[in-house]
């Protein structure tokens with residue numbers, strides 16, 4: 001009891017400070033707007049509640065701006081004390097502010113918000129008087145009576161109310177961080193594909209200037225395909241967020257989304273195979289990244305490789321070895337060349353080891369914030385990343401249309417290209433003459449970019 005009185009006097013002091021702050025604004029002739037959380041009992045602020053407050057404040061500021069309620073950004077006060085988290089701001093003078101209308105709008109904001117009844121947005125006029133709409137807020141806990149009557153009559157215990165607040169706040173914040181995470185990952189995934197297709201002068205591959213050795217697709221086919229695939233990236237992430245079972249059982253679920261994505265891709269590209277490999281690689285990668293980030297909050301190479309390996313355990317054995325009279329390109333190449341023709345499945349089985357040996361360390365060294373500002377440099381760095389992958393990748397797109405000697409020759413030419421312009425011209429001409437396109441390496445480049453964006457920019461969004 002004594003403890004409560006102690007708290008109460010501190011809360012009253014804090015409220016007095018708020019009153020003074022509002023009055024200072026009123027005395028200088030300003031209307032003001034404040035945001036508080038309606039938290040019964042003590043403490044009225046802690047880490048969870050402050051996080052909630054920050055989110056709601058962000059929502060409120062956007063809402064005010066969208067509804068043309070202009071605030072004096074420079075006259076903002078933000079504090080957390082015994083009375084809880086508190087935000088106060090002046091409303092801009094000389095605008096035709098109808099305070100009743102603003103009150104009505106902010107009440108709409110409160111009502112539509114998921115945590116509606118915890119939110120109090122108050123409007124004060126130049127005389128320091130609170131604008132009221134006369135409406136009574138329903139009780140947060142029971143919704144049956146008005147908040148004031150339940151509070152005065154102490155119809156619910158603090159423990160009951162705090163438990164409910166804790167549960168709903170945690171749920172709300174989790175939902176928000178999930179949304180943010182998935183937005184970011186979809187942004188990075190789409191950006192990786194746009195970067196890959198925008199590299200000029202790639203050997204054999206589709207570029208803006210020319211379709212390389214391809215006759216059934218061009219630059220715009222890739223734009224169509226990228227746009228069509230973007231909604232599916234979200235699905236891969238959502239699966240990663242909620243999946244709780246063993247990792248070696250998830251592949252059929254990833255594939256289900258992937259097959260739907262593939263269908264959409266073929267529709268968008270007039271039946272051209274622009275991104276079939278990417279759907280598989282991004283499906284597994286986005287699933288894994290979401291799983292790691294939602295669990296640990298940070299990304300790590302080793303955790304990523306471990307997750308991908310678990311998903312792809314025995315993939316080559318299960319999907320390629322037992323097949324006879326096989327039909328798909330991948331299966332045919334595997335039967336002809338064995339492990340060297342195991343392609344994308346072996347990549348997954350080994351945790352995408354090719355990019356961890358080549359493009360990823362290179363990008364972490366060379367793809368810096370400044371690089372993005374210089375298009376010529378960016379083009380160089382991206383192309384170099386592709387070449388590095390080509391020096392070691394057993395690209396089944398090449399093997400399917402040629403043989404092991406040709407693949408080795410391409411690796412050798414890619415190696416020479418790294419430091420030598422004439423080496424690059426040879427590689428470029430060789431692909432053109434022999435009708436070869438390193439599509440598998442281009443796919444791995446896109447995965448490297450996706451991972452690089454996450455490693456370098458995830459926290460900035």
Ligand SMILES: [Zn+2]
Pocket residue numbers: 139140141142143144145150155156
């Ligand atoms: Zn109640």
